Amino acid sequence: MKKITAIVSxxxxxxxxxxxxxxxxxxxxxxxxxxxMMLKDKGIVxxxxxxxxxxxxxxxxxxxxxxxxxxxxxxxxxxxxxKKPEASDYFTKVPNDAWYAEAFIIAQLNGLNIPKDVDPxxxxxxxxxxxxxxxxxxxxxxxxxxxxxxxxxDEDQIDKAYTNSMQLLYLHKLxxxxxxxxxxxxxxxxxxxxxxxxxxxxxxxxxxxVKLTNPQQDEVTVAVEPVNADLNRITLxxxxxxxxxxxxxxxxxxxxxxxxxxxxxxLTEPQPDxxxxxxxxxxxxxxxxxxKYKPIAVELQPAK
Numbered sequence: 001m002k003k004i005t006a007i008v009s010x011x012x013x014x015x016x017x018x019x020x021x022x023x024x025x026x027x028x029x030x031x032x033x034x035x036x037m038m039l040k041d042k043g044i045v046x047x048x049x050x051x052x053x054x055x056x057x058x059x060x061x062x063x064x065x066x067x068x069x070x071x072x073x074x075x076x077x078x079x080x081x082x083k084k085p086e087a088s089d090y091f092t093k094v095p096n097d098a099w100y101a102e103a104f105i106i107a108q109l110n111g112l113n114i115p116k117d118v119d120p121x122x123x124x125x126x127x128x129x130x131x132x133x134x135x136x137x138x139x140x141x142x143x144x145x146x147x148x149x150x151x152x153x154d155e156d157q158i159d160k161a162y163t164n165s166m167q168l169l170y171l172h173k174l175x176x177x178x179x180x181x182x183x184x185x186x187x188x189x190x191x192x193x194x195x196x197x198x199x200x201x202x203x204x205x206x207x208x209x210v211k212l213t214n215p216q217q218d219e220v221t222v223a224v225e226p227v228n229a230d231l232n233r234i235t236l237x238x239x240x241x242x243x244x245x246x247x248x249x250x251x252x253x254x255x256x257x258x259x260x261x262x263x264x265x266x267l268t269e270p271q272p273d274x275x276x277x278x279x280x281x282x283x284x285x286x287x288x289x290x291x292k293y294k295p296i297a298v299e300l301q302p303a304k
Contacts, residue, residue: 025053032192035199044071045195055192062100062120064129064194065112069103071198072136072205074110080223080237085109089226090291092117107132109224110139111259111294113161116229126193127158127185131165133174133197138258140205145171152183159185174200220248220265220297227288234295236265237284245270250285251300261293266300 025047028036032055039045045067047053059067068074087094087101090108094101100120107114112135113128137143150170152158158166166183169175174197178184223235238248247268254262265285289295 026051027053028055028192032196035196035203036192038202039071039195039199044198053191053195055190055195057191058123058188059129059191059194060121061114061118061124062098062103063191064124064132064189065107065114065120066100066103067194067198068112068132068136069106071202072140074106074136074139076106076109078222079109080221080235082223082225082233082235085224085226089229090116093119107136109294111135113259123188125185126183126187126189127162127166129189129194129197130169130175131162133201134165134168135258137172137174137201137204141208143172143204143208150177151181153181154183154185157185158183169197172204174204220267220299222263222295222297224295226291230291232289232291232295233286234263234289235284235286236263236297237282238267239282241281241283244281244283246283248283248285250287253287253289254298255293259293260296261289262298263287263289263295264298264300 024033024037025040036045036053036055040047045053048057085105086096087098087104088096089105091104091114094104098120104114104120112132114132145168148171150167152166155163162185166185170177175193219238221237221239223237225233225235227233236248236250238246245268249266249268251264251266254264256262
């Protein structure tokens, strides 16, 4: 994939700038105007200047990841770190001081499938953008979908790793099917398409009454500490407790196809016949996990 010129890359810092001029963009077609102006009004996107959005220009990985993170409000609110994460912990070509570095970290720890050696300045294909968007949507909940298969005239060109995401993109009506039933999976994503898809996703979430915030865990937090580029130390904590009788134990790890790993845990309470010292402690348990997976804490309920 080719790189976008430095002039365009600098001008299109989609998600690090505040909302621009109050004037509408003059280069949007009828179908693009309402969804893109909605994003502009929310401060999610800006134009290359006060009157132009450049919807036909290609969009880079850096701009795509930033747009998805900001548009769907992905964050790290439920993860506690021993060490502040840096982009270099996960990517070989993302500078730690780049304007998009934080977005890449957030996307990585929210399970979005971004190659370790991704070139932030390279353009992104429609199929990979669709995959990132669907994984971002998955962070917001589980949504009903009609189980039907959408046939594309060029479906043989869709990478098998992206097949499910491409299907869900159209089943959720986040994108419209072309009249000739072409998906154009290898075609470069444009600024206009990327913004419209995100706008449609926000509308989809609003229709399902899902607020754009991450789901909160009840009392157990997940902390991620990089050991090296390939391994993380995962700590589950139930917080500060009044005595050691309040425990937490990791029972196992379940690896899912969406890139998440369910850290299964159980909680113990003080036994009435055991005297515990009244010492304030943090109840926690550790395990190790490949950095390829995003950890999710799941409590195992005792058998009834």
